[in-house]
Amino acid sequence: MACSPVEESKRYIARTQKTNQLKTFLALAIWLCVIHLVIFLLILMVFVLPFRWSLTLGAVLVTLMVIPLFEKSALAEFVSRFVCKHGPGHFPVTVVIDDKDALDPNQAYVFAVEPHAVIPLGVVGLCENTGLLPLKKLKGFASSAVFYTPILRHVWTWLGLAPAKRKLVVDSLKQGYSCVLIPGGVSEMLYMEPDREVVYLKKRFGFIRIAIEMGAPLVPTFIFGHTHIYKWWKPKGMLYNEMSRVLKFAPLLFWGMYGTPIPFPRPLYVAIGKPIELKKNPQPTQEEILEVQALFLSALQDLYDRHKADAGYKDTPLYVY
Numbered sequence: 001m002a003c004s005p006v007e008e009s010k011r012y013i014a015r016t017q018k019t020n021q022l023k024t025f026l027a028l029a030i031w032l033c034v035i036h037l038v039i040f041l042l043i044l045m046v047f048v049l050p051f052r053w054s055l056t057l058g059a060v061l062v063t064l065m066v067i068p069l070f071e072k073s074a075l076a077e078f079v080s081r082f083v084c085k086h087g088p089g090h091f092p093v094t095v096v097i098d099d100k101d102a103l104d105p106n107q108a109y110v111f112a113v114e115p116h117a118v119i120p121l122g123v124v125g126l127c128e129n130t131g132l133l134p135l136k137k138l139k140g141f142a143s144s145a146v147f148y149t150p151i152l153r154h155v156w157t158w159l160g161l162a163p164a165k166r167k168l169v170v171d172s173l174k175q176g177y178s179c180v181l182i183p184g185g186v187s188e189m190l191y192m193e194p195d196r197e198v199v200y201l202k203k204r205f206g207f208i209r210i211a212i213e214m215g216a217p218l219v220p221t222f223i224f225g226h227t228h229i230y231k232w233w234k235p236k237g238m239l240y241n242e243m244s245r246v247l248k249f250a251p252l253l254f255w256g257m258y259g260t261p262i263p264f265p266r267p268l269y270v271a272i273g274k275p276i277e278l279k280k281n282p283q284p285t286q287e288e289i290l291e292v293q294a295l296f297l298s299a300l301q302d303l304y305d306r307h308k309a310d311a312g313y314k315d316t317p318l319y320v321y
Helices: 021-032 034-048 051-066 074-086 121-126 144-148 152-158 166-174 187-191 206-214 238-247 286-311
Strands: 006-008 011-015 093-097 110-114 138-142 161-163 178-181 197-199 218-224 231-233 253-255 268-272 318-320
Touching: 021 034, 021 074, 034 051, 034 152, 051 152, 074 152, 093 121, 110 121, 110 206, 110 286, 121 138, 121 218, 121 268, 138 166, 144 152, 144 161, 152 161, 161 166, 166 178, 166 206, 187 197, 187 238, 206 218, 206 286, 218 286, 268 286, 286 318
Parallel strands: 093 268, 110 178, 110 218, 138 161, 138 178, 197 318
Antiparallel strands: 006 011, 011 093, 218 268, 231 253
């Protein structure tokens, strides 16, 4: 839950609060442990259970992959509010907006959030039910692989996420939703190291093209602490990189507190820069896209440099690939 926001001139700061420890643990388990539950069930199905029970469990999992998501149900609302109220306080999450007055509640924005890291948990600070942003209509987007995973697809949809597909982003902007994207995506997982911050953006043009086509201001956003809420081990080499791109996620070993999926309670600092205003053009040229990309990369670097000391990362370099 957000505490009372603090305003320093035009700067706006809001933080989540710690809540009941048991409820926080349950919220994190619902939010983050589902994928491990699915993996455990798959291991049981393949290696442990008799054939009849394996077949039954497999049918249940396939059913959960295709049944409706029940986005507007009472259960969906309860889970979303419970996770957004109790989960973020674990870190906690701080959102700092450079200029609150530059964000118009009636405008739809494209929030380009970096870095991805193992799991981009800091985007919970940008969810509607977390209540840290002075905007009412927000929609987050995640890897399509999430929405083919039993149970996980329901939980993350209820939290306000959707598959990162062009049509869904465009439709959301048309409906007045500000869209939260992580354009670096899975490729950043391939480059990440614990002693530096990495963004993979020089070959990313899709989010810029959409912003120009829709005339939606582009908002540079950087989350400090993402790289340190989990420890991880990942293979190296071209085969691993290519497999990750095909799967749309990077298979790696990662762990948090006591070797569990519960992340370490490291503060997450979400820095939000001033929107880059764009002239709407349904058919932008490559030159125009590259020009906006240069503006965005410059704004992101400036945002990083201005906030890294306050976030506790003044000696950590940022690498842009």
